[in-house]
Amino acid sequence: MKVIAVILLISASFFSTQAQVSPTPIQLSEALELAQKANQQIRLAKIDEQIAGANLKQTEAIWLPQLNLSYTAMNTNNPLNAFGFKLQQANVTAADFNPALLNNPGATPNYLTQLSLQQPIVNMDMLYMRKAAEKQTEVLSLQTKRTVEAVKLQVTQVYLNLQFLYAAEAVTKTALTTVQSIYSFTKNRFDQGLMQKSDLLNVEVQVKNAETQLNDIQSKIASASDQLGLLMNQPKGIIYTTNTVVLALPTSIVKTIPTNRSDIKAMETGLGIYDIAIKGTKMSWLPRLNAFANYQLNDKKALGFKAGSYFAGVQLSWDILKGNQTKNKAATQIIEKSKLKEQYNSRLDQEQVALQSALRNLKDAQYKYGQLQKSIEQAEEALRILQNRYQQGLVSTNDILLAQTQLAQQKLMQAEAKLAEYSAINYYDFLTTVQ
Template sequence: MRRTTILTLSAIAFTLSVQAQNNRHITADQAVSVAIENNSHIKMSDMDRRIANADFHQTDAVFLPQVTLGYTALTTNNPLNAFGFLLQQESVTAMDFDPAKLNHPGATQNYGTQAEAKLPLLNLDMIYARKGARAQEEMYQYKAERTKEYIAFEVQKTYTGLQMAYQARDILRESLEDVKQIHRSVTNFYDQGLVQKSDVLNAQVQVNTIESALAKAESNIHNASNGLRLLMGLEISDEAYTTDSLVQKKKIYPETTLSLFRPDILALQKAVDATDMMVKSSRMAFLPRINAFASYNLNDSQAFKFRNDSYLAGINLSWEIFSGNQNRSKMKSAQYQKNRMQEELNLHIKKEQLELDKARRDLNDSQTEINKQQINVEQAEEALRILADRHNEGLANTTDLLMAQAQFSQQKLLLSQAIMSYNVIEAYFRFLTKIEN
C-alpha cells in the first residue's frame, strides 16, 4: 500500500513537472508587445486611418487635372451631322455644296479620337473641404494611437488577473496541505479515542471544499490565459501561460492634471477642426468657381485612322446664384455639427478629469486596504499558530482550528486581491495620464 502511494505521488509530481515545462512563461511587456502587433482592434483602427488617408487623397482633384481619352465611331444620314463630319475631317470640297447631296448625304461615317482635360483654378469650397479631410485623417491617427494605449491597458489588466489566478492556486495548495495535515492529526486523535468522529468528518469536508476550489482555480488560470491570447491576437489553446509573481507596483505619482495632449482628446479636437472646415467650405460654395478646360480631337472617315486634328481650350467661370436653399441649409447643418462636436469635446474633458480624480482616490484607498490586509494576515497567522499548538495539546477543538486555518487562507486571498486591484488601478491611472512604466 505504501509503495502504491509513493508511485502515485511520483506520477503526480512528474505530471506537474511536465506541465510546468510545457507552459510558456510570458512577461507583461512581452504580452503588450505581441498585442500591439496582432490585436484585431488595433488592426481595425489602423485600417480606419488608412481609409481616412485614401479619402483625403481623393481631394487631390482640387489641384490636379482630370484627363479623359476616348474613341468614338459614328454613322448618320442626318444632313447637318453629315456635313459636320466632313468639316471635322477637313475634307469638304465644292461638290459637297451640291443641294442634292446636302439634303441627301447618305450614310456618312466619322471615327474620332478625343482627349479632354479639366484643370481646377479656383474652387475655394473644395480647398476647405480638403483641409477638413486632412483634419479627419489626423483624427483617425490619434484614435489609432489611443486604441493601442487602451489595448495595452487591457493586456496589463488581464495579465494581472492571470497573476492573481496563479496566486490563488498557490494559496489554496498551501491551505490544502495544512488542512490535510490537520485531517491526519485529527484521524490519529480519533484512533486514540481523543476526539469524536464529527471532528474527522469536519476536517474531511474542509479538504473536499479546498480541493473543489483548487480545481476552479486551475480553470481560472486557463480562462485567463485564453483571455490574454485573445487580446494578443493568438489562437485559443489549452496551454496556460506562466507569469511573473504578483507583487505590488508601488510608485509615487505627483499631482497630475488631465493632459489636453492625450490622443483621444486630440482626436476630438481634430473632429472639431474638420467640422469647422466643412462650415467654411459650405460658405465658400456661395462664391464663383474658375476652371480651365481643353480638348484635342482627331477625326477620319476610316476606322483607326488618326488625321485631321483640332483643339479647343478655354476658361470657365461659374457662379451658382441660387440653389434652392441647398447651400444655405448645408452651411447650417455643418455649423450645428461643429457645435455638437465642441460640446462633445468639452464633456469628454470633464468626464476624463473626473475619472482621473477617482483613479487617484481609488489608488489611495487600495493602498490603505493593502496595509490593513497585511496586518490581518499577520494576525490570522498568529491565531492559527496558537490554536494549532493548543490543538496538539488537546486544549482546542478541531472546529476552531479549521476555522482559524480557513480565516488565514481567506486573509491571504484578500491581500492578493487587494494587490491585484491596486495594480489594475495603477495601470488605469497611467492610462489616464499617459505616464510610462
C-alpha cells in the same frame, strides 16, 4: 490485440505529453511589446489611418490635370449630324450641298478619336476640403495612439489579474496542505477511536472544498492566459506565468485630466475640421476658374485618323443661387459643431470623475491592504494556538477548520486588495497619459 495495445500506449503517451506542457514565463514588458507589434485593435487603427491618408491623396485632384482618351464609332442618317460628320472629317464636296442629299443623306459613319484635358485653376471650396482631409489624417493618427494606450491598459490589467490568480493559487495550495495535515491527524485519531466520524467527515469536506477552489483558480489562470494571448495575437492554449510586477504612482500626482491627451486632442482637432468645413461651404459661393482643351481626329473609316481639330479655353463659373442649399448646409455644420463641442465638454467631465474615482479606489485599496496585514498576523497566531490545542484534544474540529478558513480568506482578500491597488494605478496612468 498487440497492435491495439501499442496504439493505445502511443495515444496515452501523446495525451500525457500534451497535458504536461510546461507553462510559458513572460514578463510584462515582453507582453506589451508583442501586443504593440501584433495586436489586432492596433492593426485596425493603423489601417483606418492609411485609409485617411489615401483619401487625402484623392484631394490632389484640386490642382492636378485630368486627361481622358476615347475612341468612338458612330453611324447616323440624321441630316444635321451626317453633314456635321463630313465637316469634321474635312470631307465636304460640292455634291454634298445637293438638297436631296442633304435631306436624305443615308447612313454616314464617323470614327472619333478624342483627347480631353481639364485643368483646375482656382476652386476655393475644394482647397478647404483638402485642408479638412489633412486634419482628418491627424485625427486618425491621434486615435491610433490612443488605441495603443488602451491596449497597454488591457494587457497590463490582464497581466495583473494573472499575477493575482497565481497568488490566489499559492494561498489555496497552502490552505490545502494545512487542511490535509489536519485530515491526517484527525484520521489517525479516528483510527485510534479518539475522535468521532463527524469530525473526520467535516475535515474531508474542507479538503474537497480546497481542492475544488484550487481547480477553479487553475481554470481561471488558463482563461486569463487566453485573454493575454489574444491581446498579443499569439497562439491559443498557452499557459503563461508572470513575474512579480510592482506599480506605483509618480511623485507628482495629476488631479486634472490633461487636455493634450491623444483622444482629447483628437476631439479638439475634430472641432477644427468643422471650422474648415464651414469656411469651405461658404467659399462655394465664390466663382470657379478652370481651363479645358480638346483634340479630335475624325475619319469615315475605322482606325482612320485623318482630320484633326482642337479647341481650348478657360471657364469662369459662378453658382449665384442654389436654392439656399449652401446657406442651409453651413447652418447644419454649425449645429453639428455645437453638438461635438458639448460631447467634448461631457467627455472631459466624465474622465475627470473617472480620475477622481481611480484615486479614491487606490487610497481605499492601500488602506484595506494594511488592515488585512494586521488581520493575517492575528489569524496566523490564532491558527497556531488552535493547532496546538487541537492536538491536545482541547478544541473541536470545527474550531480549527474555521480558523484555517478564516486565514485563507484573509490572505485572498489581501491579494485582491493589492490587485485593486495596482489596477487603480494602471487606470490612473491611462487617464493621465499625454503625447
